[in-house]
Amino acid sequence: MDSTTQVFTILIILIGVVLTTLITQFTRRKKTPYALRNIPAYAVIPGMIGAAIEANRPVHLSFGSAGIGNENTLLALASAELMFNVIERAAISPNPPIITMSDAAAIPLAQDTLRKAYQSRDMLDRYRASSVRWYPSGPRSLVLAAALTGMMADDDVQANVLSGSFGAEVALIGSQAGRRNQSLIVTSDQLDGQAVALAMSDEPLIGEEIFVAGAYFNDRRALLAAAVTQDVLRWLLIITIIILVILNVADEEVGDILDVFLGG
């Protein structure tokens, strides 16, 4: 890692930590909570869960190839937050939610999320570790997609919330959901997976929106603070890019900094 990238990385992490700490304290003290922008996918998920409970059919959640200990660890944690909220609502169903993944390191995270969700509803006796299913395959494997299409039919799933790392193979899962009239929400950190997700999801969930799931499902101030911090950081980034672009027009050296910033 060269020194410029090192400085930028330290700076970004510091800004992230300081802003998160400050905004969390500020949000906790604020009497009226911040209004969050509408994300259609989070608005339809409670309805999807309700339909699954009424139909006595399970909800399927998947991490894809996201897991702990690799480059998408934080994505796996953010996905676990979304899954916690979905399972907490679906816990009253006699048909337990199914969590799938292809990275074995996501198994403990998924089981912990499942257990905590049942525990939060005082229904720990309904917790079944076997609701978490591992389908061993590589990071962009079609095997997981093939296995999930079979599972979606065999278990007669009502709704699918796929949040993690998926490639273009998620199209197979999407087409299976479409054929079986199952609801589908997909988001991925891989660009090709995200593009397919946009076409196939009932409602789109794009990019950073997965990282604020907690704030949309409960009114805990710390989770709300994370959403606000992300918005503040986004605006800081937009302003920085605009300033750098303007400066770049006047001075070519600034272009190098812009390249570091935008990865180009």
Added chain:
Amino acid sequence: MRIRPGAALTSAVAIGFGVITLAGLLVSDDVSVISDLLLQLVVVTIAITVLIGLLNLLTVHLGRIFKTQGGWVYSLVMLISAGLVIVLTILERTDVIEPDVGERAPSAILLESVQVSIESALGGLVFFALVYGAARLMRRRVTWWGILFTAVLMIVLIGALPVSGLSRLLDVRDWLLEVPVSAGSRGILLGIALGTVVTGARVLIGQDRSYRE
């Protein structure tokens, strides 16, 4: 506020390890010795999770077979295949089965002739699934964004055809891929990076649910 000892301990471990690893990667070579050790521990832990995965595989699929749930035959085939491959690999590693010089190991032949060919066939199906996805997008709800998505998809696909007389379309396709698609991709990646920074910061200050409760 009530602090649970278990949650406090896991938070302290997560924060401590996180800070040391970060410092080792970014700041000093002295700290990087410790952070390298921690990363090695992570590798060992991940290796153990594969064993957890195998146990999970057995539990889930044996459960399906004993309860004769839908698709139990597939579970049976899967368990038999997994068992055979594990036995085959053990026999290879213990030199009970030794391929002749210049020949590939049976497990490699299995991988290439079964898994690779099945995955290739599935790869072909992805194309049809993608076309179905585009059609579904327009059938579900016709919006301006949906029309734009489908139009761009058509231009990119038709522009990729090796047909003469499509040079203008090829220029449009190249421009689309170089400017709006590239900008959009970077926007999405920057968004994911922002989310990652905030989630990482929450983990570092002990606010994540995994450590909190």
